[in-house]
Amino acid sequence: MEPAEKIKVALVDDHKLFRKGMVELVNNFSGYHVIWEANNGRELIQKFQTETAPDIVLLDINMPEMDGYETAAWLRQNYPKVLVLTLSMYDHEEAIIKMLRAGAKGHILKDADPQELKTALQALIKKGFYYSELVSGTLLNSLSRDPENNKKAADLIKLNERESEFLKLACTELTYKEIADIMCLAPRTIDGYREALFDKLQVKSRIGLVLYAIKTGHVVIN
Structure with missing residues (x-):
């Protein structure tokens, strides 16, 4: 109809x-x-x-x-x-x-x-x-245009200070090597942060990290 x-x-x-x-x-x-x-x-x-x-x-x-x-x-x-x-x-x-x-x-x-x-x-x-296959269905279902729902989703997944710092830097156009230099960490350590966040946030790529950060307020778009 x-x-x-x-x-x-x-x-x-x-x-x-x-x-x-x-x-x-x-x-x-x-x-x-x-x-x-x-x-x-x-x-x-x-x-x-x-x-x-x-x-x-x-x-x-x-x-x-x-x-x-x-x-x-x-x-x-x-x-x-x-x-x-x-x-x-x-x-x-x-x-x-x-x-x-x-x-x-x-x-x-x-x-x-x-x-x-x-x-x-x-x-x-x-x-x-x-975002197609770039983000898992679980994350898509947990996030919406409702700010309260987004806040609840963020509250369910606690990030430590270094994870939050890495997430914010991942939302820029910096390469992972440049992020490693800024955080004074070895590239292999940054790879570890990335894979850990992929698993924790149930996303499949850097695009998924960006989507999560924007939707939950970790990154504010001016």
């Missing part, structure tokens, strides 16, 4: 042929409708001034004039209720971490299966975030 009102989606990407295909794909998903498109962040800002605000923005990272990082940060500052899903060819941790810190709520590769995109859109609306 079709919902009374469809989820409004905006698509921001500088490749017109790719956008055309994405518009058709999203519009074929039950309950979703692309209301407008933009070539880059600057055009997105103009659209927000003249068009209806979307519920979700599908956002590329590499764009001319105003890239995905700047655009996500602008949306977080001006339209915090709009959910940003990064849609990019970038799959390295540094880019994803930077987008998370800019305010993105999820990341999906452009060559992903269409079903994954549908799953991501559904997760954004239901849970407020989507």
Whole structure:
């Protein structure tokens, strides 16, 4: 049964042929409708001034004039209720971490299966975030957009002072070797901290650490 009102989606990407295909794909998903498109962040800002605000923005990272990082940060500052899903060819941790810190709520590769995109859109609306296999289901289920629930989740997992320090540094663009130098520890010791936190927080990657830190307030996005 079709919902009374469809989820409004905006698509921001500088490749017109790719956008055309994405518009058709999203519009074929039950309950979703692309209301407008933009070539880059600057055009997105103009659209927000003249068009209806979307519920979700599908956002590329590499764009001319105003890239995905700047655009996500602008949306977080001006339209915090709009959910940003990064849609990019970038799959390295540094880019994803930077987008998370800019305010993105999820990341999906452009060559992903269409079903994954549908799953991501559904997760954004239901849970407020989507990170695929980068984060375990246990952590996803424990965190939500509700600050009280996030605080409860943080209270259940106690981190010592050094673990908290490492977690905050892991949420930057520093390499693990640079983190080791800052903490005056051997790289092998840092590897131990990383693996211990992966196990304690039930995450699978550095992206999972970042998500946990942001959701529980260990890292505050300004």
